[in-house]
Amino acid sequence: QEDVFKKIVSHCKEYGFVFPSSEIYDGLAAVYDYGQNGVELKNNIKEYWWKSMVLLHSNIVGIDASIFMHPTVWKASGHVDAFNDPLIDNRDSKKRYRADNLIEDQIGKYEEKIEKEVAKAKKRFGDSFDEAKFRETNPRVLENLEKRNNLHARYTEAMQGPDLEALKQIILDEEIVDPISGTKNWTDVRQFNLMFSTEVGSLSDQANKIYLRPETAQGIFVNYLNVQKTGRMKLPFGIAQIGKAFRNEIVARQFVFRMREFEQMEMQFFCQPGTEMKWFEYWKKHRLAWHEALGLGAENYRFHDHEKLAHYANAATDIEFKMPFGFKEVEGIHSRTNFDLSQHEKFSGRQIKYFDPEKNESYTPYDVETSIGVDRMFLSILCHSYTEEQLENGETRIVLKLPEALAPVKCAVFPLDKKDGLPELAQKIVDDLKFHFNTHYGDPKDSIGKRYRRQDAVGTPFCVTVDHDTPNDHKVTLRYRDTMKQERVDIDDLRSLMEDRVSI
Ligand code: ATP
Known part of the structure; x- marks a missing residue:
């Protein structure tokens, strides 16, 4: 599978889909450029999304907000204080890792061990194999399951907060080694903010510090009143946008899957308080149907419900796609409550409410977000479409079986x-x-x-x-x-x- 992925990456370059950024200067880590075919495919993905979300929903409208925003936006949204990753360094290799990724990989290792035992037994016992019973009784499966569950519980608890010492202790107790040097020489875990910053104007002063947006969502929240009033929008209604977002990702892995500059397609759906779970379910269904309509195979998608919720959310799920390196998130659906609008009301001093003519009262709407990465969508389509076929004359044909409507x-x-x-x-x-x-x-x-x-x-x-x-x-x-x-x-x-x- 890793081999296939390498082939896809080189195919992307050879056929003008994706090039490393500034390649003549040896590239820039986790930044990529789309070539003549890549840009067409990417534009088609965006059009497919925009049509389905904005043009086919009479109660959803689009905007295009700026990348730069007033710095207080990111205070209000919680990003200045809480948009962090827990980092750890290895003293031998001098490599930097996300502590949460290291632990998640370790959880994955226990899961792999369990699946290996099951696969071995399946091979040995053939048709007569009772998998459910085997999973419940085999001592090696049970041992690894217990280790997995204990680790998972400790990890989930440590991530609340997060408790940086507890995260480090898990890494020590599990004897997790640096995948490069194979050693256990770990530093303390520390928080690292993912936002890029720069200065406006000529003065390099803290007061002039602004951020490159790490999500497009806030551009929608700060325009909620403008759109609601000028569009005479009635709840429930949505605001959508497609645009660039920037995150200083520390572990940049897997090609365009995790980049420092990427593109999001987001829609915030504002609704009456108390109806948000109904809309959350609606958007889960609708978004999965959107993915499935591309014809990449329903078996390649799954939901991953979050157990640990961000401070602003009361429900969250990911739509994951089966990439060559496993099931991975392509889209997040989050019930964000009235957190963002309330925060902006507090920090701006402006009233950000909805006057409900039927109830004759004003309130802060609740919000359900659907947020999908264009680049991850691009990657999932490419990975699924890449096919090597053996022809009758002995030749191999490489063909991208892209959904016809998305083909460059x-x-x-x-x-x-x-x-x-x-x-x-x-x-x-x-x-x-x-x-x-x-x-x-x-x-x-x-x-x-x-x-x-x-x-x-x-x-x-x-x-x-x-x-x-x-x-x-x-x-x-x-x-x-x-x-x-x-x-x-x-x-x-x-x-x-x-x-x-x-x-x-
Ligand atoms: P992850 O857990 O993989 O870092 P996330 O949960 O932080 O992702 P969200 O904040 O929910 O991601 O962002 C919504 C979508 O934006 C993701 O589902 C993904 O498709 C896309 N996305 C997020 N970060 C990146 C990135 N660094 N590169 C490319 N796409 C990204």
Whole structure:
């Protein structure tokens, strides 16, 4: 699985999806640039989200707030005081880790041991194997389960607060070693704030310090009154936005999964106090359905309900996707109560309320948030789509089986030959189609087989070939990416054959 992931990362670079940032200067850790195909895929993901969340919901509107905000915003939201990760260093390797990640990996190790025992027994006993009974009675499974549960309970308690000494004690008691040096030479655990800061104006003074937003949500909360009043919005209603967020992540792992600069698609849904759990359930269902509609397979998603809730939340869950490195969070759904609006009311001194004409009273609305990372979504789609196929002639075909509507290029048109007016004919087809969906012209210098492979590698669902019969019969060969099936169709039918399948 790790190997597959490495191949996906190099495929992304080779085919213009993702490049390391500032690569000619050897890159910048945890920062990436999207290339010519990557940006199209990313734009399509954003359009798919925006359409479903904003355009199809009459009670949700969008905004585009600034990255820079008044510094008091981050005081009010709790980020200045509490947006921290617990860090620990290893004195030998001089590497820095998140203490919580080290412990979570250790919990994962006990879980792996249990699954290994089960898999071994399954192999040994075959069809007659009673898995549930085995899990309840096997001494090695029970021993590891107890260790796992004890550790999990200690960890959950230590993370409340968090209690930094307790976290360190767990790392010592569990004899967790540095994955690089293999040693146990740990420093104390300390808190590290994840926000990037800079200065406005010419004075480098504490008073001029501002932050790069670590989430897009606050831009929505501070505009709640503006939107509610100017849009005459009635509860329940939502405000959505897509934009960049910045976090000084210490352990930057797994390519675009965890970056220091990334993009979020967030929607805050304001509702009457007391109805928030109903909406929380509604958005859980709706968001999962959105993911599943892409066709990546319902079995690749799961909910992970949070046991430990952030101070502002009364319910929270993640939608996780099965990446090559395990099930990982792509989206968070949080019932944030009236925390954010109340805090901004307190810190700004302005009344931030909703006047309910039916109840004839004013109150602070409750809020349910859906927050998804564009880059994580991008990665989950790429990982799922990357396929290596063994062909009958012994060759291997690498094809990105992207959802057709999200593919960067929808159609590539090739003239079979440089002569006989075929390039002009092909160009004319491109010129007609490109107004409806992204259509490229493929130069005839490579063999047709090579041209097909290149389009397979970027996930183009349709290829059209103009050959020597085309000037006479007005027909072309339409080739389908996934099946490689080819059929002869009239040029005038091309658009209708493709349009429904590729539109978002
Ligand atoms: P994690 O636990 O993985 O750090 P989180 O719970 O802090 O994520 P949220 O604050 O809920 O994440 O942010 C909402 C979404 O933003 C996440 O589900 C994820 O898709 C995306 N996201 C968060 N941090 C990053 C990052 N460093 N790089 C890319 N995407 C991110």
